[in-house]
Amino acid sequence: MRRPCTAETRLYALLGDPVSHSLSPVIQNAAIDAAAVDGIYLALRCGQGELAGLLRGIALAGGGGNVTLPHKEAAAALVDERSAAVRRTGACNTFWLEDSVIHGDNTDVAGFLRALAAIGGGSPSGARVLLLGAGGAARAVLAALMDEGADQVLVLNRTLSRAQAVATRVGDQRVRVVPSPDQLADESVDIVVNTTSLGLSPDDPLPLDLGLLSHIGALLDLAYGLHEPPLVTAARQRGIPCADGMEMLVAQGAASFEKWWRREAPLDAMRAALRQALARRSAPAAD
Ligand code: NAP
Numbered sequence: 001m002r003r004p005c006t007a008e009t010r011l012y013a014l015l016g017d018p019v020s021h022s023l024s025p026v027i028q029n030a031a032i033d034a035a036a037v038d039g040i041y042l043a044l045r046c047g048q049g050e051l052a053g054l055l056r057g058i059a060l061a062g063g064g065g066n067v068t069l070p071h072k073e074a075a076a077a078l079v080d081e082r083s084a085a086v087r088r089t090g091a092c093n094t095f096w097l098e099d100s101v102i103h104g105d106n107t108d109v110a111g112f113l114r115a116l117a118a119i120g121g122g123s124p125s126g127a128r129v130l131l132l133g134a135g136g137a138a139r140a141v142l143a144a145l146m147d148e149g150a151d152q153v154l155v156l157n158r159t160l161s162r163a164q165a166v167a168t169r170v171g172d173q174r175v176r177v178v179p180s181p182d183q184l185a186d187e188s189v190d191i192v193v194n195t196t197s198l199g200l201s202p203d204d205p206l207p208l209d210l211g212l213l214s215h216i217g218a219l220l221d222l223a224y225g226l227h228e229p230p231l232v233t234a235a236r237q238r239g240i241p242c243a244d245g246m247e248m249l250v251a252q253g254a255a256s257f258e259k260w261w262r263r264e265a266p267l268d269a270m271r272a273a274l275r276q277a278l279a280r281r282s283a284p285a286a287d
Pocket of ligand 1: 017108111124132133158162197198200222223224245249
């Protein structure tokens with residue numbers, strides 16, 4: 001049973017375009033209910049022109065929220081206080097008011113690390129990692145890998161110049177851009193992370209033939225949905241410990257919740273709400 005809204009209820013919102021597909025409201029409202037805090041989380045479709053007013057207005061009213069595509073970079077410029085993760089990645093996905101100042105964080109960085117630990121991928125410290133993709137999510141993952149002491153990160157992306165740009169912006173001498181998949185032949189890596197958009201649909205081609213590498217210790221695919229991403233299926237068939245992006249979705253949401261409410265996030269309630277929402281989406285309509 002949801003508690004009724006009162007004059008004390010604080011508003012949290014997801015700002016982006018589109019937002020109608022987002023599962024963040026399901027996860028965050030389940031967390032609000034489980035933690036018995038007085039808030040409500042809504043998804044608000046918002047254009048570039050509305051972003052500043054909505055973000056700053058909601059925060060200054062004592063609330064906060066998340067920012068998603070295409071506004072994460074713009075949001076980084078709108079907050080007053082940027083976390084180290086925002087400064088490293090140039091992207092902000094979480095905002096809130098603290099001591100009359102609007103703070104911004106990029107919880108994809110902490111969310112990736114928490115998810116990696118939760119799926120048994122361990123810590124990236126000292127690890128050799130293959131990062132597939134060079135978009136916004138790749139920037140967050142690479143920042144986390146650098147900060148946690150990865151030994152070497154190989155970056156492979158369809159568009160070589162974007163891989164080079166991510167490596168230059170977020171990486172250091174531990175990052176090596178791999179121009180084409182055949183240059184990975186017989187490489188051994190501890191962790192593979194897929195941050196490409198391939199995997200959202202079950203018909204997507206694999207972002208990489210895993211058989212090229214001689215050894216893969218664990219694999220985390222950031223894609224999630226009703227179907228297992230094809231790369232996760234391929235990894236499972238090879239006996240590689242692996243997971244899709246659901247745990248990271250919960251983990252980055254949990255990190256946001258903890259910034260807003262300054263208490264531990266109710267992870268089990270968030271995971272259960274996500275599972276139920278996905279099951280509802282896959283169930284045939286009951287007309
Ligand atoms: P993005 O900035 O648009 O980057 C997309 C990446 O996918 C780029 O590297 C792009 O390569 C690559 N790509 C797209 N289509 C491709 C294709 N047909 N073949 C090969 N590569 C292709 O998106 P993003 O924000 O980084 O998100 C990427 C994925 O991560 C999405 O599936 C998103 O849902 C997921 N994600 C999940 C979580 C989570 O919590 N689980 C969090 C963040 C993101 P080019 O540079 O060549 O275009």
